[in-house]
Amino acid sequence: MRLLHTSDWHVGRTLRGRDRSDEHRAALAEIAGIAREREVDLVIVAGDLFESAAPTPDAERIVYRALLDLADVAPVVVVSGNHDNERRLAAVEPLLGLGRITTRAMLANADAGGVLRLQTAGGEHAQVALMPWISQRYIVRAEELMTMDADQHTGLFTERLAAIVARLCESFSSDTVNIVAGHAMVSGGALGGGERLAHTVFEYCMSATGFPASAHYVALGHLHRCQQLGGQPPVWYCGSPLQLDFGETDDAKAVLIAEATPSTPARVETIPLSSGRRLRKLAGTLEQLAAIAGTTGGDYLRVIVHEDTRAGLADEVRELFGDDAVDVMIQSQSATDLGIDVRVHEGKAPRELFAEYLDDRKAADERVLALFDELLEEDTRAPAEA
Numbered sequence: 434m435r436l437l438h439t440s441d442w443h444v445g446r447t448l449r450g451r452d453r454s455d456e457h458r459a460a461l462a463e464i465a466g467i468a469r470e471r472e473v474d475l476v477i478v479a480g481d482l483f484e485s486a487a488p489t490p491d492a493e494r495i496v497y498r499a500l501l502d503l504a505d506v507a508p509v510v511v512v513s514g515n516h517d518n519e520r521r522l523a524a525v526e527p528l529l530g531l532g533r534i535t536t537r538a539m540l541a542n543a544d545a546g547g548v549l550r551l552q553t554a555g556g557e558h559a560q561v562a563l564m565p566w567i568s569q570r571y572i573v574r575a576e577e578l579m580t581m582d583a584d585q586h587t588g589l590f591t592e593r594l595a596a597i598v599a600r601l602c603e604s605f606s607s608d609t610v611n612i613v614a615g616h617a618m619v620s621g622g623a624l625g626g627g628e629r630l631a632h633t634v635f636e637y638c639m640s641a642t643g644f645p646a647s648a649h650y651v652a653l654g655h656l657h658r659c660q661q662l663g664g665q666p667p668v669w670y671c672g673s674p675l676q677l678d679f680g681e682t683d684d685a686k687a688v689l690i691a692e693a694t695p696s697t698p699a700r701v702e703t704i705p706l707s708s709g710r711r712l713r714k715l716a717g718t719l720e721q722l723a724a725i726a727g728t729t730g731g732d733y734l735r736v737i738v739h740e741d742t743r744a745g746l747a748d749e750v751r752e753l754f755g756d757d758a759v760d761v762m763i764q765s766q767s768a769t770d771l772g773i774d775v776r777v778h779e780g781k782a783p784r785e786l787f788a789e790y791l792d793d794r795k796a797a798d799e800r801v802l803a804l805f806d807e808l809l810e811e812d813t814r815a816p817a818e819a
Contacts, residue, residue: 440479440654445492461499479654480514480616537563564615650699
């Protein structure tokens with residue numbers, strides 16, 4: 434069987450207020466075209482369809498249209514990610530199911546929807562173990578978080594998540610193509626730059642060795658950089674289809690095509706994506722920047738100006754690059770001489786900044802950080818649950 438693996442669409446995400454809906458439409462249409470051209474038997478969307486747990490109607494329209502377009506080619510399997518609202522996705526499961534789209538928003542036992550069994554048009558039988566995002570607080574109780582040392586509750590999370598994977602994969606057999614579709618943080622993975630850092634630290638990690646050798650392919654979402662982590666079974670992140678953050682400027686965006694039979698492991702092919710505007714970083718004096726103005730081809734730009742601060746400097750840079758300059762940062766020579774880097778907080782998430790604050794106040798405490806994670810997650814979901 435041949436499957437297409439995509440994830441981390443993050444529809445609804447903006448870039449410093451710039452709407453990217455048209456880019457998302459183009460990228461998802463490109464993915465549907467690849468699925469059609471390659472005549473895939475199955476499509477896996479491994480979580481984070483939306484940027485927010487309370488997506489706008491336009492974001493929902495883009496996502497559901499894309500899923501239906503993919504379902505015109507082959508059955509589609511979707512698991513929820515940490516940015517998705519699992520209850521919202523669960524509510525539309527019956528409707529999506531009418532269009533050959535299987536959605537697993539919440540963890541379920543194998544015999545209650547946690548494992549999907551299907552037969553491809555070519556006659557191959559497949560089993561897909563479905564592992565939506567599982568937060569630490571879901572499988573490690575608050576009491577354990579507060580009474581155990583950090584390394585103890587980290588080990589408990591890893592141990593319990595591995596047990597969940599093993600339980601879901603118990604039915605894998607030698608005469609089926611066996612697939613794990615999940616949204617999770619696997620240790621050793623390289624961040625793309627746009628991920629939510631509180632959900633990529635070691636407390637949320639599992640090992641690539643936690644997936645059974647009976648799996649032919651492990652299709653993961655969560656990290657935005659396309660990469661392979663495990664060889665047996667093949668454990669892959671396909672990455673996001675667009676560059677979502679300036680930490681992803683070096684990432685080549687792609688979808689993955691995996692082919693396997695019951696007797697052979699998956700052979701994986703990376704298919705580059707070309708839709709969407711690139712993100713670039715520029716740095717130099719105003720004179721140097723003026724020399725390259727008009728040559729950036731419509732890319733979104735983060736511009737670092739090596740000049741002493743003065744009134745109107747940022748406006749002069751924006752006049753050079755127009756609306757393409759979404760970030761303008763001033764790095765004066767005096768700041769450089771003092772060892773001050775304006776990018777020191779670049780890409781840092783609230784948890785990391787809070788940890789630095791605690792360190793500065795000589796008040797570092799993993800229990801406080803664990804509570805901060807819970808509050809941050811509650812705050813993220815609050816609009817959708819209000």
